[in-house]
Amino acid sequence: MEWFSRAVINHKKGIIALFAVAAVLGGILSVFVSVNYNTVDYLPSDAQSTTAIRIMKDEFGGEMPNARVMLTNVSIHEALEYKAKIAAAEGVAAVTWLDDVIGLDPLKTTPVEFLDASIVESYYRDNNALMSLTIESGKEQAAVGAIYEIIGE
CATH class of the missing domain: 1.20.5 (Single alpha-helices involved in coiled-coils or other helix-helix interfaces)
Structure with a gap:
């Protein structure tokens, strides 16, 4: 030594x-060096979670939501406008929110107080809207950048 x-x-x-x-x-x-944002790729092929994801894709088709966005201090109508803008962003394949569960017409015409509280609170609480996004594989950075441009930091 x-x-x-x-x-x-x-x-x-x-x-x-x-x-x-x-x-x-x-x-x-x-x-x-590229970054693989798909954490499922790191799971063993025989893991229960990998099998469950494969079955869900086969049964329901399409990709699974892989991101969430919280919009703060927005009304339901503002949240719907943001949803449309986010859905049109590059790399965003789908956006799921309260209107997908309750329906767009009832959401626009019925006061929130009259909707099923257990469903509403999963997506909209205290003027905050929580949306689930499906971002296309390989377009994660572009999608996140576009979403930040729409909603801010």
Whole structure:
């Protein structure tokens, strides 16, 4: 081990240069690293959750919601406007909210107090709307950027 410490002391400029080159090379190559946002890919193929997801896709078709957005201090009508804008954003395949459960016409015409509270509170509580989104695989960054442009930080 003593030979190693002597080598480091005697060649300190070379070691610093090697480290600097490796750091710059690592920084450049980090641009080419892609991020897999689909956490299901990391699960074993025989795991119960993987099997359940596969069955749901086969039975119901389409992708599963993989993101949620909370809109604060909005009315139901404002939330519906935001939903339409978010649904039109690049990379967003679907947006699910209260109108998908209750229906658009009853939601627009019936006061919230007369709707089923247990359903309403799952999606809309204290002027906050919680929406479930399905973001297309590979378009996560574009979709998140577009959503931030629509709703703000």
